[in-house]
Amino acid sequence: MVKIRLKRMGYKRNPIFRIVVIDVRSKREGAPIAELGHYNPKRKEMKLNKEAALEWVKKGAQPTETVQYLINNCNEEGGLTVKEKAKKLSKKAQAKLETEKEAQAAKEAEEKAAKAAEKEAKAAAEAAPVEEVVTEEATTEAAAE
Numbered sequence: 001m002v003k004i005r006l007k008r009m010g011y012k013r014n015p016i017f018r019i020v021v022i023d024v025r026s027k028r029e030g031a032p033i034a035e036l037g038h039y040n041p042k043r044k045e046m047k048l049n050k051e052a053a054l055e056w057v058k059k060g061a062q063p064t065e066t067v068q069y070l071i072n073n074c075n076e077e078g079g080l081t082v083k084e085k086a087k088k089l090s091k092k093a094q095a096k097l098e099t100e101k102e103a104q105a106a107k108e109a110e111e112k113a114a115k116a117a118e119k120e121a122k123a124a125a126e127a128a129p130v131e132e133v134v135t136e137e138a139t140t141e142a143a144a145e
Contacts, residue, residue, distance in 0.1 A: 004056055004063040006039065007032065016040050019048055019067060021056050037078060039070060046070060046080035 001024045008028060010016035017039045020032035034056070037048035053071050057063060063071060075081050089097065 002033065002056070002059075002061040004036065004053060004061050004067045006064070006066060009038075014042065019053070019070065021061055039080075044080055044082050046074065046078070048074050048078045050074050050076070050078055 002021055003024050004019065004021050005028075006017040007020045007022070008015055008017055018032075019036045019039060021034040021036065022030060022032045034052070036053050036056070037046065039046045039048075048070065050071065053063070053067075057071075070080065073081050
């Protein structure tokens with residue numbers, strides 16, 4: 001049976017792995033059938049021939065969990081796409097962020113209210129001259145009679 005697994009390279013406390021196709025009975029650093037790429041976990045760098053890896057999987061090679069993760073998160077050029085984690089904030093920083101959001105929301109609500117009041121005043125100002133004109137016409141007609 002053939003597996004796609006990592007072959008450890010590098011030196012002490014600085015691992016670099018090669019992604020290889022190898023027989024199950026071989027040891028970790030044994031001679032591989034094929035080399036598909038390399039992976040540096042400290043720098044999150046990877047170069048993988050994804051087409052060849054998928055071809056070996058079609059032929060029946062079984063990837064390890066780590067190699068399967070690397071294949072799934074590999075872009076078209078063979079690089080690793082890293083998902084950025086959300087930063088955890090302290091309770092104090094979270095409280096500060098919430099108060100800033102509330103202040104921003106209150107400011108926006110105040111601006112909306114001011115715009116609405118301005119529109120009402122403008123509408124009332126437009127409606128008031130029409131009434132005055134109507135009343136002036138009515139008084140001139142009443143005076144003419």
